[in-house]
Amino acid sequence: xxxxxxxxxxxxxxxxxxxxxELADYLKGHKLKRPLFVTDANVADLDFFEGIKKxxxxxxxxxxxxxxxxxxxxxxxxxxxxxxxxxxQCDCVVGIGGGVALDVARAxxxxxxxxxxxxxxxxxxxxxxxxxxxxxxxITVPTTAGTGSEVGRSAIISEDETKRKRILFSPKLMARIVxxxxxxxxxxxxxxxxxxxxxxxxxxxxxYLSKGYHPMxxxxxxxxxxxxxxxxxxxxxxxxLGSRSDMLLASLMGAVAFQKGLGVVHSLAxxxxxxxxxxxxxxxxxxxxxxxxxxxxxxxxRFDHMGMALGLGVNNGDQVVAYLFELNRKLxxxxxLSEIGVKQKHIEELSVxxxxxxxxPNNPKPVKRADFKALYQEAL
Ligand SMILES: NC(=O)c1ccc[n+]([C@@H]2O[C@H](COP(=O)([O-])OP(=O)(O)OC[C@H]3O[C@@H](n4cnc5c(N)ncnc54)[C@H](O)[C@@H]3O)[C@@H](O)[C@H]2O)c1
Ligand SMILES: [Fe+2]
Numbered sequence: 001x002x003x004x005x006x007x008x009x010x011x012x013x014x015x016x017x018x019x020x021x022e023l024a025d026y027l028k029g030h031k032l033k034r035p036l037f038v039t040d041a042n043v044a045d046l047d048f049f050e051g052i053k054k055x056x057x058x059x060x061x062x063x064x065x066x067x068x069x070x071x072x073x074x075x076x077x078x079x080x081x082x083x084x085x086x087x088x089q090c091d092c093v094v095g096i097g098g099g100v101a102l103d104v105a106r107a108x109x110x111x112x113x114x115x116x117x118x119x120x121x122x123x124x125x126x127x128x129x130x131x132x133x134x135x136x137x138x139i140t141v142p143t144t145a146g147t148g149s150e151v152g153r154s155a156i157i158s159e160d161e162t163k164r165k166r167i168l169f170s171p172k173l174m175a176r177i178v179x180x181x182x183x184x185x186x187x188x189x190x191x192x193x194x195x196x197x198x199x200x201x202x203x204x205x206x207x208y209l210s211k212g213y214h215p216m217x218x219x220x221x222x223x224x225x226x227x228x229x230x231x232x233x234x235x236x237x238x239x240x241l242g243s244r245s246d247m248l249l250a251s252l253m254g255a256v257a258f259q260k261g262l263g264v265v266h267s268l269a270x271x272x273x274x275x276x277x278x279x280x281x282x283x284x285x286x287x288x289x290x291x292x293x294x295x296x297x298x299x300x301x302r303f304d305h306m307g308m309a310l311g312l313g314v315n316n317g318d319q320v321v322a323y324l325f326e327l328n329r330k331l332x333x334x335x336x337l338s339e340i341g342v343k344q345k346h347i348e349e350l351s352v353x354x355x356x357x358x359x360x361p362n363n364p365k366p367v368k369r370a371d372f373k374a375l376y377q378e379a380l
Pocket of ligand 1: 099144146155
């Protein structure tokens with residue numbers, strides 16, 4: 001083995017019911033006085049958000065809130081957020097919410113001291129070379145269990161006009177600490193629980209199959225799948241603290257694992273969000289069984305391991321695809337693209353966008369435009 005590798009698992013994570021109550025003390029301990037809370041407009045209205053804000057204010061800090069963002073966030077959201085940070089003379093950024101809020105918070109943390117055009121920092125054009133240490137103290141508090149963006153080092157932000165997704169990336173954009181409190185996810189509605197949970201499952205499966213060499217991520221991904229197989233249905237249909245905790249962990253684990261890479265399913269899903277504003281997790285959920293069917297041949301051994309993790313028994317990798325269709329059905333999610341507004345006329349454009357996406361180069365099998373077309377067609 002002559003090649004060398006870099007394995008990263010550095011984010012400190014406080015995990016468990018009630019850990020968010022430690023935020024005020026943490027800020028104080030780091031002499032931070034003026035946090036910018038970044039969240040979306042929905043979460044800003046939830047009781048727990050008001051509760052966190054009050055706790056921090058009662059500890060003597062001034063909290064500014066920025067919540068003006070699109071469902072699939074765009075560059076101008078980030079510019080506005082940067083302005084809000086300066087206007088309120090903030091000294092740190094606390095992202096509280098789902099993947100959208102956390103990605104926006106991370107991009108704002110980049111923006112405040114990095115004044116080049118935002119997309120100069122695009123990873124695909126080597127933008128991380130411009131990211132300096134001048135990133136304000138950045139903290140994440142996830143409130144969905146799906147993207148794992150809380151432990152990520154990237155933010156997916158779209159161009160205002162074209163809606164093309166761009167990926168801002170730098171290890172310097174990692175949170176300094178994560179407060180992962182499953183209590184915050186207790187009130188997630190069933191549909192969001194299901195869709196975000198399927199995003200987490202997709203991360204774990206695609207990371208496990210992806211081309212990179214990373215046995216540590218592989219182990220994490222398999223355990224992430226096992227937690228989801230055990231708890232996603234329960235979290236959707238009769239949630240309790242145990243199932244919510246499992247899902248929050250599995251989501252974190254998926255994101256830790258996908259530093260190894262993702263694959264064809266995320267490349268199928270991203271254009272649906274760009275073009276039709278489909279929720280990211282939902283787009284993955286529908287495409288996951290088809291993408292896994294595409295990947296099966298030649299990777300039977302890997303599927304056997306995934307089947308074991310999913311509780312299908314020994315050497316039953318060939319049942320993974322059927323399991324995924326059935327899981328979507330049990331969670332009340334669609335299994336056809338036509339059920340989420342995709343029409344025949346969209347397939348050409350979706351396929352062009354999917355081919356240009358940044359995820360599939362890590363898929364275990366090469367994926368060509370004709371493959372994307374065939375996959376969309378099959379799922380229609
Ligand atoms: N940076 C990364 O590594 C990474 C990885 C995957 C996905 N993403 C991005 O994450 C985004 C999707 O994130 P998401 O799936 O978490 O969706 P989301 O952030 O849009 O949240 C889904 C919905 O749930 C609501 N919500 C959040 N927390 C809630 C709570 N506790 N109770 C009730 N409602 C709540 C939100 O207001 C929103 O309406 C996409 O923009 C995607 O590109 C980022
Ligand atoms: Fe995802």
